[in-house]
Amino acid sequence: MRILAISGSARLNSTNTAMLRAIRAIAPSDIEVSIFDGVGRLPVFSPDLEGESLPEAVRDFIDVIAKSDGVIIASPEYVRSIPGGLKNAIDWLVSGDEIVHKPIALLHASHRGDEMLAGLRTVLATITDRFAEDIFLRLPLMKLDPAEVLRSIETAENRSRVQAYLHAFSAYCRADAETA
Incomplete structure (x- = not known):
């Protein structure tokens, strides 16, 4: 299973990017997580x-x-x-077919941000027919540096939560592939 993890942050020491790197490090062996952390390097969308x-x-x-x-x-x-930067990246995908049937799920590295998440859910439900709204994981990592994020993700409790999340999303991706 090949999962692409997109960081919506353009910051060099982004908590979200650090969280995705930590998750990649503990992902089960049957789930390959690659990271795209280049939303800040994409040009501004123009048709x-x-x-x-x-x-x-x-x-x-x-x-x-x-x-x-x-x-x-x-x-x-x-x-x-x-x-x-994230909205711009999503805008680049709208006119193509690559995202229309692609399973998508959310991760969140903060105890806050509900308004952004609501907006992002609306956008994602618009661009794909396979947005997995019920597969969601929130980890309280805000204001931690990348080393602290990794240590937090590696704790037994968080490792278990992350792996359960990845297994649930992987199963969703496989089920969708079988019905597509």
């Missing part, structure tokens, strides 16, 4: 750049989504909303 003019960074982003069995998104909240 004029689609098709033949598609920027290489966007083409690479779309390709990793197409090659994945499912997508997990972890994002911070900025001003009670979806960060601009």
Whole structure:
């Protein structure tokens, strides 16, 4: 099972990116987690750049989504909303087919951010018919540095929660693939 984990943060020492790296480190052997942490490097979406003019960074982003069995998104909240970089990345996917039937689930690294999550759920339910709204994991990692995030994820309780989440999402991806 190939899962693409997208960090919605453009920060170098992002808690969300650190959480995804820690989750990749403890993922079960039958689940390969790769990370896309380049939302800040994608050009601003413009329909004029689609098709033949598609920027290489966007083409690479779309390709990793197409090659994945499912997508997990972890994002911070900025001003009670979806960060601009993540929304921009999603905008690049709207006119293609790569995301339409792709299973997607959310992870969250904070005890807050419910308004952003509600907005993101609305956007994701619009762009894919396989948004797994009930498969969700929230870990209280806000303000931890990357080493502290890893230590927190590696605790027995969090390791168990993360692996259960990954198994549930993997099963959802497999079930969707069988019905597609």
